[in-house]
Amino acid sequence: xxxxxxxxxxxxxxxxxxxxxxxxxxxxxxxxxxxxxxxxxxxxxxxxxxxxxxxxxxxxxxxxxxxxxxxxxxxxxxxxxxxxxxxxxxxxxxxxxxxxxxxxxxxxxxxxxxxxxxxxxxxxxxxxxxxxxxxxxxxxxxxxxxxxxxxxxxxxxxxxxxxxxxxxxxxxxxxxxxxxxxxxxxxxxxxxxxxxxxxxxxxxxxxxxxxxxxxxxxxxxxxxxxxxxxxxxxxxxxxxxxxxxxxxxxxxxxxxxxxxxxxxxxxxxxxxxxxxxxxxxxxxxxxxxxxxxxxxxxxxxxxxxxxxxxxxxxxxxxxxxxxxxxxxxxxxxxxxxxxxxxxxxxxxxxxxxxxxxxxxxxxxxxxxxxxxxxxxxxxxxxxxxxxxxxxxxxxxxxxx
Amino acid sequence: xxxxxxxxxxxxxxxxxxxxxxxxxxxxxxxxxxxxxxxxxxxxxxxxxxxxxxxxxxxxxxxxxxxxxxxxxxxxxxxxxxxxxxxxxxxxxxxxxxxxxxxxxxxxxxxxxxxxxxxxxxxxxxxxxxxxxxxxxxxxxxxxxxxxxxxxxxxxxxxxxxxxxxxxxxxxxxxxxxxxxxxxxxxxxxxxxxxxxxxxxxxxxxxxxxxxxxxxxxxxxxxxxxxxxxxxxxxxxxxxxxxxxxxxxxxxxxxxxxxxxxxxxxxxxxxxxxxxxxxxxxxxxxxxxxxxxxxxxxxxxxxxxxxxxxxxxxxxxxxxxxxxxxxxxxxxxxxxxxxxxxxxxxxxxxxxxxxxxxxxxxxxxxxxxxxxxxxxxxxxxxxxxxxxxxxxxxxxxxxxxxxxxxxxxxxxxxxxxxxxxxx
Numbered sequence: 052x053x054x055x056x057x058x059x060x061x062x063x064x065x066x067x068x069x070x071x072x073x074x075x076x077x078x079x080x081x082x083x084x085x086x087x088x089x090x091x092x093x094x095x096x097x098x099x100x101x102x103x104x105x106x107x108x109x110x111x112x113x114x115x116x117x118x119x120x121x122x123x124x125x126x127x128x129x130x131x132x133x134x135x136x137x138x139x140x141x142x143x144x145x146x147x148x149x150x151x152x153x154x155x156x157x158x159x160x161x162x163x164x165x166x167x168x169x170x171x172x173x174x175x176x177x178x179x180x181x182x183x184x185x186x187x188x189x190x191x192x193x194x195x196x197x198x199x200x201x202x203x204x205x206x207x208x209x210x211x212x213x214x215x216x217x218x219x220x221x222x223x224x225x226x227x228x229x230x231x232x233x234x235x236x237x238x239x240x241x242x243x244x245x246x247x248x249x250x251x252x253x254x255x256x257x258x259x260x261x262x263x264x265x266x267x268x269x270x271x272x273x274x275x276x277x278x279x280x281x282x283x284x285x286x287x288x289x290x291x292x293x294x295x296x297x298x299x300x301x302x303x304x305x306x307x308x309x310x311x312x313x314x315x316x317x318x319x320x321x322x323x324x325x326x327x328x329x330x331x332x333x334x335x336x337x338x339x340x341x342x343x344x345x346x347x348x349x350x351x352x353x354x355x356x357x358x359x360x361x362x363x364x365x366x367x368x369x370x371x372x373x374x375x376x377x378x379x380x381x382x383x384x385x386x387x388x389x390x391x392x393x394x395x396x397x398x399x400x401x402x403x404x405x406x407x408x409x410x411x412x413x414x415x416x417x418x419x420x421x422x423x424x425x426x427x428x429x430x431x432x433x434x435x436x437x438x439x440x441x442x443x444x445x446x447x448x449x450x451x
Numbered sequence: 452x453x454x455x456x457x458x459x460x461x462x463x464x465x466x467x468x469x470x471x472x473x474x475x476x477x478x479x480x481x482x483x484x485x486x487x488x489x490x491x492x493x494x495x496x497x498x499x500x501x502x503x504x505x506x507x508x509x510x511x512x513x514x515x516x517x518x519x520x521x522x523x524x525x526x527x528x529x530x531x532x533x534x535x536x537x538x539x540x541x542x543x544x545x546x547x548x549x550x551x552x553x554x555x556x557x558x559x560x561x562x563x564x565x566x567x568x569x570x571x572x573x574x575x576x577x578x579x580x581x582x583x584x585x586x587x588x589x590x591x592x593x594x595x596x597x598x599x600x601x602x603x604x605x606x607x608x609x610x611x612x613x614x615x616x617x618x619x620x621x622x623x624x625x626x627x628x629x630x631x632x633x634x635x636x637x638x639x640x641x642x643x644x645x646x647x648x649x650x651x652x653x654x655x656x657x658x659x660x661x662x663x664x665x666x667x668x669x670x671x672x673x674x675x676x677x678x679x680x681x682x683x684x685x686x687x688x689x690x691x692x693x694x695x696x697x698x699x700x701x702x703x704x705x706x707x708x709x710x711x712x713x714x715x716x717x718x719x720x721x722x723x724x725x726x727x728x729x730x731x732x733x734x735x736x737x738x739x740x741x742x743x744x745x746x747x748x749x750x751x752x753x754x755x756x757x758x759x760x761x762x763x764x765x766x767x768x769x770x771x772x773x774x775x776x777x778x779x780x781x782x783x784x785x786x787x788x789x790x791x792x793x794x795x796x797x798x799x800x801x802x803x804x805x806x807x808x809x810x811x812x813x814x815x816x817x818x819x820x821x822x823x824x825x826x827x828x829x830x831x832x833x834x835x836x837x838x839x840x841x842x843x844x845x846x847x848x849x850x851x852x853x854x855x856x857x858x859x860x861x862x863x864x865x866x867x868x869x870x871x872x873x874x
Contacts, residue, residue, distance in 0.1 A: 059480045061459060061815050098738035098747070106739075106801035110808025137459075137811055140804070167747050174753030174773060177702040183595065277869050278700050280588075280595040313533045322527075325584030328592050346592050378533035385536040388555035392483045392817075 052234040052253055053401060054245065057394065063238030064131045064394040065248065067155070068402065069230045070257045073124040073200050077223065078117070079172075079207030080215045081124065084223050085115040087160065087168040092153035104153075108146035109138040113154055120406070121260045121337040122200050126227060128155065129395070134239055144241035151247055160224060165217050176209050183282040183443040184346060186274060190441035191284035191342065192335075194270040200262060201338045235401055237394040259406040261292035264338050269437040275446045281349040283442040285359065286342045287435040293336035294407060299419040300427040301334055305341060306379035307366065307428060308332045313378040315371055316343065320358050326351045341435060349444040367433035369425055376425060383420045387413070460814050462835065463657040465665075469673045470645025473664055474824055475657040484558035484653035485817045487551040488569045489825040491648075492641040494619030495545040498682035499640060505682060511586070511621015512637045514543040515629050518582050520550065523568040537561040543619055547829050551821060558653055558660070563667050566649075570671045572638045579631045587627075590620045597699045598771070601866045604695055605707040605769055608862040611691045612684040613765045645673040648828040652817050683764065688713070690862040698869045703753070705866040706777040708784050710858050712766035718832060719840070724761040726841040727852040730802050732759050732768065734794040735787055739801065742787065752780055777865045788858055793850040803842065810838045 095101040105111045113130040130151060135143045179185050193202050231254040266288055291301040309316040309332030320330045327347035334341050345355055365371055390396040404410060411419075461477040494514055498507045520541070521528045532539050537554035552565045593599050606615040620626070651660055690711050712728075715721040734740060736757055746752060754773040760766065768788075774780035794802070813819045827834040 061811050097741075098744055099741050102738040103797070103801055106805045110805050110812075133808055133811055138804075138808070163748075170747075170750050171753050174703055174775075178754075178773060181597070181701045183700075276700050278595055280591040311533075312529050312538050321585055322581075325581065326588070328585055328589035346595075347588060348591065378530060381533050381536040382538065385538065385555050389483055391555070392481050 052236070052248055054236040054240060055397065055401070056239065057237050058239055060238060060394045061137055062131045062133055062394065063236070063240055063244075064129070064398060065234065065236040066395075066398050066402070067128045067232050067234050067251070068256060069126040069227055069232045070120075071124045071126065071226065071230060073119050073122055073203065075203045076211070078124075078203060078205060079211035080219045080223055081117045081126065082207040083165070083168050083172060083212075083215055084220050084227075085117055085126065086172060087164045087220075088154065088158045089113060089115045091159045091164060093157040093159050094149075094153050096159055104146075104150060107140075108150055109133050109140055109143065111147060111150050113150070115154075117205065119200055119203060119205055119337075122262060123257065123260070130154075131395075135241070144243045147241070148243050148247050151244070155251075158224060160217065160220055162217055165215075165220060169212060169215070172207065173209060173212055176206060176212070179206060183276060183278055183280070184284075184344070187282040187284040187441045187443045188342075188344065190272050190274065191286050191439045192340075194272060194441070195286040195288075195340065195438040196264050196267060199264060199338065201264070201335050201340055233402070233405070235398045237398050256402060256406045258408050259294060259337060261294050261337050261339075263290060263292050264288040264340060264438060266436045267438055270439045272439070272441040274441065274443045276443055277446050278443070279445060280346055281352060281442060281444040282344070282346050283352055283355070283440065284342055284344045285440045286340050286438045288438050289334075289339040289341045289431060290434050291431060292339040297427070297431075298336070300423050300431045301336075301339065301341065302383060303376070303379055303420065303423045304366070304428050304431045305332050305334045306383055307371075307375060308341070308362070309343060310334075311379045311382040313375060313382070315362050315366065315375065316359065319362055320345070320355055324354065324358060326355050326358070330355075340438075349442075352442055352444070363432055363435055367429055367435075369429045373425055376423075376428065380420050380423070384417055387416050387420070458814075458835075459811075460820075461657065463661055465661055467644075467665055467668050469668055469671055470643075470676060471647050471649055471668055472828060473649045473661060474651070474828060475660055476650070476652045476820065476824065477657040478652060478654050481654040482555045483553060483817060484555075484561075484651065484655060485551060485553040485821050486558070486562050486565050486649065486651045486653075487549050487821045487825050488565060489648040489650070489829045490548040490569075490641050491546070491646055491829045492637070493544045493547045494617065494621070495614030496637075496641070496681055497614065497617075500680040500682060501640060502677055506636060506640060508637050509621065509625040509629060509633050510617055511619070511625050511629065512633055513548050514620050515579075515582065515586060515626065516634045516637050517541050517543045517548050517550075518586060519574045519578060519634060520568060520572075522573045522578065523564070523571060524573065528564060528568045532561055532564055535560045535564070537564075539565070545615055545619060547826060549822070549825055553817065558651075558655060559663050562651070562660070562663060566664070566667050566671070569647075570642070570644060572635065572642070574631055574634060576631050579629065579634065583626065583629070586620065587623070590618070590623065590626065593618070593620060597701050597705055597866045600697065600699065601705045601707050601771065601864055602769070604697060604864040604866075605709045605862070608692045608695050608864055609690055609709040609711050609767050609769075610765070611687055613686050615765065616691075639674075640679060643674050643676070644668065644671050645676045646679075648825050650821050650825045650828070652821055686765065688860060690860050693862050695863070696865045696867055698867050701866055701868055703773050703775060704777045704868065706772050706774050706780050707864040708770045708781055709862045709864070710768040710788065711860040711862075712761060712768065713857060714763055714766045715761050716763050718763055718830065721761050721763060722832070722837050723840055723844065723848070724852060725759065726844055727849045728759045728761060728768070728856075730799065730844065730849045731794055731853045732757055733802055733805075734798045735792060736770065739798050740787075740792075746783065750775065751783055777867075781863050785861065791853055791856070793853060794846060796846060799846040799849065803844075806841055810842070
């Protein structure tokens with residue numbers, strides 16, 4: 052357990068993570084388990100009781116969730132509660148320990164709760180399918196490389212949802228309860244809370260296993276829908292993953308292309324050509340995927356594709372204002388420093404350092420960004436290889 | 452907060468010689484600084500009386516101007532701010548426009564750049580033209596969003612004239628014909644320093660920061676302190692339309708129920724009434740109400756949210772649900788509202804604790820805090836006093852208020868899946 056004493060923030064925050072092998076078939080069931088663990092327990096067996104208990108404990112907040120990290124499935128529990136001195140409530144620490152105990156050790160798993168969670172998840176998935184941006188993202192990731200962890204839809208699927216049984220959830224819950232976890236906390240903790248947390252079987256987080264993407268012939272998908280604005284997502288293989296020393300190069304390239312406020316895609320596609328309101332880029336660090344996402348009229352998608360190609364070629368030849376690199380690095384430096392003001396981000400940074408098996412000072416974090424050269428960026432850009440593209444377009448406006 | 456633990460944010464205020472109000476919130480030990488300048492006009496400001504004359508603006512003017520403001524001395528100000536490890540953004544609401552910068556580096560230069568670019572209009576016909584297609588694309592992005600469209604349509608149902616019924620981004624024709632002169636006219640009316648609020652949240656010494664601001668603002672004397680009176684049309688007590696349906700690419704219907712309430716002319720009383728209304732709504736439409744479980748068991752909805760506000764110029768409850776059976780959802784929501792179930796002592800106590808916790812969390816969140824403080828100040832109010840008034844509410848006040856609510860004027864909107872036969 053890593054507890055960071057900190058008097059700066061008003062809240063205490065803890066994060067508990069369990070690491071398990073990522074298995075695509077189980078993702079929907081893990082989602083269901085996460086959602087039903089967060090709203091009831093054996094003692095607080097109705098939504099009403101759970102809600103009252105949380106508010107009476109000073110607005111105690113907790114959240115269960117799952118995510119993928121390389122080949123691992125991470126089940127994450129996060130809780131936050133205001134420090135006792137701000138709330139002046141009787142038996143405050145006992146109430147916090149009670150809620151932690153209930154949500155972590157006393158889940159209520161029965162058919163009624165399962166059916167409620169199944170209904171809510173089904174409708175959430177259906178709502179998500181209506182969102183062109185989400186649909187484009189999911190399809191682009193799904194098709195970027197068959198059987199790669201990044202192609203697993205971590206939201207789950209409607210088909211799998213129909214078949215999950217209570218026994219499946221009990222089985223996954225049993226796995227979770229046997230699995231050691233890693234605990235991180237930031238704040239000023241009552242000894243009773245620490246004693247409770249110490250009761251868990253713990254182990255340091257597993258080192259990250261990265262699976263770089265392989266090149267493939269680009270898979271292009273077009274989905275027509277009765278919508279008024281189209282969405283397109285492209286995915287590229289960069290060959291750089293977060294365990295590589297060269298990873299800051301991908302961070303800088305991503306910022307330069309579309310993740311920072313002074314980015315080339317924003318400048319060229321939006322500002323110079325007025326093709327869209329939104330364009331941006333992102334990375335999936337454990338596999339070195341770089342993605343580009345845009346919302347625009349379908350009639351302009353071909354022009355946008357051409358402009359993206361041109362930008363990538365220009366960057367790979369170093370044909371861009373070198374001062375942009377300074378501006379992007381400035382923004383990354385600011386992000387590094389800003390983490391100091393967020394207990395959640397500080398905890399996440401500690402966790403990430405552990406799985407990447409590194410220990411960096413603030414100065415070293417900045418130095419890694421500063422060390423990236425134009426030559427590094429050119430080289431990384433020249434190696435980008437288009438893996439997939441999905442365009443969700445307005446009906447009757449398909450431009451291919 | 453209490454005698455042992457004073458407020459974790461120290462507040463320093465000053466009204467400067469040019470009339471600008473400055474509110475600085477000191478967060479000792481924090482590395483970030485955020486500065487926001489608020490303008491008391493937004494997408495709803497389509498006309499005002501100035502020196503006895505009526506000045507008209509095209510729809511979308513405030514928003515179009517917001518897009519154009521990020522220029523200074525012919526340069527894009529985002530790059531200039533990036534030089535100082537600073538990011539920037541802005542938003543336009545119905546009644547305000549806010550620009551903000553944030554950084555973990557030394558805040559003086561970014562603060563001065565914010566002041567310069569908001570208090571200097573640097574536009575040309577070319578820059579206005581260049582922005583047009585971007586704003587039209589933004590308008591389409593918004594029209595794609597079923598939630599946003601549902602909210603807009605319920606406002607169109609609730610109100611005959613109140614500007615919430617218009618798109619903040621503007622009508623297509625107005626965006627297509629927006630001119631440099633339109634934007635200048637809006638800027639001249641509303642961007643005078645005497646009308647602006649500058650809010651800062653910083654770990655720096657607030658007195659030092661206030662001194663920087665005072666020095667800088669000497670470059671921007673007030674140009675006009677004329678009273679501006681927005682032109683409004685009296686809003687009838689009745690709703691504009693009872694029922695409305697629209698088809699979009701959704702798989703599950705989105706349903707909106709709007710209830711038009713009586714406005715409250717006294718802004719302070721309006722704050723208290725809004726708080727009482729929200730306490731009641733929370734007791735009705737959250738899991739604290741035992742009916743909530745029955746609703747989920749019967750799959751009445753899979754998502755439920757609401758907003759409720761009473762102000763001097765508009766007052767309404769809007770409930771939004773994702774529901775397979777829209778009519779059943781509407782019937783049940785109407786039933787539960789009209790039951791006027793009072794808030795129980797246990798629920799009231801929980802809501803008070805939640806309210807206090809939510810207030811404390813806002814103090815830790817730069818984005819929410821700057822927005823809350825600035826928007827309250829733009830309305831002539833104080834965020835901290837408003838919060839205190841909310842926390843001082845009694846159970847009797849809440850339940851007495853609920854009993855006298857007039858809930859007769861209601862309307863509904865359904866965003867329905869496309870009819871496959873028609874599409």
